[in-house]
Amino acid sequence: MSQRDPYQGAYFTPSGGLVWHWRALWRRRYWTDFIDAVAVELARWQPPQRKLLLLGPSAGWCLPSDFLIRFESIHAIDLDPLAERIFRFNHGRVLQRMDVKLTFELENIFTSFDALIDRFHDHAILFPNMLGQHIYHVADTDTARLEIEAVKTKLAHRHWASIHDRLSGKIRSGRPLPSPLRINEAIKPDRLAETLGLTGEWVDHLTTHVLPEESERRIVGWRLLDDWMHIVEIGNVSPS
Numbered sequence: 001m002s003q004r005d006p007y008q009g010a011y012f013t014p015s016g017g018l019v020w021h022w023r024a025l026w027r028r029r030y031w032t033d034f035i036d037a038v039a040v041e042l043a044r045w046q047p048p049q050r051k052l053l054l055l056g057p058s059a060g061w062c063l064p065s066d067f068l069i070r071f072e073s074i075h076a077i078d079l080d081p082l083a084e085r086i087f088r089f090n091h092g093r094v095l096q097r098m099d100v101k102l103t104f105e106l107e108n109i110f111t112s113f114d115a116l117i118d119r120f121h122d123h124a125i126l127f128p129n130m131l132g133q134h135i136y137h138v139a140d141t142d143t144a145r146l147e148i149e150a151v152k153t154k155l156a157h158r159h160w161a162s163i164h165d166r167l168s169g170k171i172r173s174g175r176p177l178p179s180p181l182r183i184n185e186a187i188k189p190d191r192l193a194e195t196l197g198l199t200g201e202w203v204d205h206l207t208t209h210v211l212p213e214e215s216e217r218r219i220v221g222w223r224l225l226d227d228w229m230h231i232v233e234i235g236n237v238s239p240s
């Protein structure tokens with residue numbers, strides 16, 4: 001497992017922090033298709049637990065309050081010291097009104113992942129767009145890939161879901177996003193790019209094997225910036 005992350009508690013990180021909050025504040029109004037797709041997939045996920053462990057939620061800019069209020073309590077963990085305050089700004093009032101207890105922890109989830117999932121053994125688990133960011137926190141590609149891929153084995157007896165980047169790269173301003181897909185297999189990066197009609201260079205976020213091989217998943221495009229697109233995979237898993 002990774003050592004202590006140098007970005008823990010930092011205001012500027014490659015996967016979140018101030019730049020992400022600033023971007024979300026200004027660009028969220030252009031992200032409605034992506035946010036709606038996330039909401040639809042989260043509505044389809046119906047774990048039996050009333051407690052949620054939210055791993056790397058930032059301020060929940062793309063998470064619907066309607067999903068969060070389905071739980072009695074939520075424990076969130078993020079590296080970003082601003083995440084809690086802004087998350088409470090975004091969702092706090094509705095959570096309070098619906099009597100949902102929210103607690104936050106400043107930590108790298110991979111520092112002691114096994115102990116963490118044991119500590120929250122009675123929670124459903126959501127990775128809300130953080131596993132694809134692991135490549136920015138672990139310099140060695142093989143280590144990053146192994147840690148990402150080990151998640152499904154460690155969570156084999158749990159209800160969990162993940163929203164994660166698969167690919168990212170430049171897109172011409174104004175070019176329409178590829179049509180969303182629903183598939184039942186882990187699709188390799190080259191084939192995914194080809195299926196979506198993408199040409200040029202794409203960052204591989206090493207998340208091909210986050211979900212079990214034959215899990216159903218939704219693939220959607222997200223125009224993060226006017227000329228920068230992420231291809232995001234969303235899926236959920238029940239205990240095997």
Ligand SMILES: C[S@@+](CC[C@H](N)C(=O)[O-])C[C@H]1O[C@@H](n2cnc3c(N)ncnc32)[C@H](O)[C@@H]1O
Pocket residue numbers: 013015016017020024055056057058059060061062063077078079080083107108109110128129130133134137
């Ligand atoms: C792209 S943001 C998530 C955005 C979120 N879905 C939203 O709606 O605002 C990724 C978040 O994951 C957090 N993160 C990345 N790696 C992490 C790790 N190993 N442990 C804890 N948090 C992590 C980052 O700090 C960042 O806040």
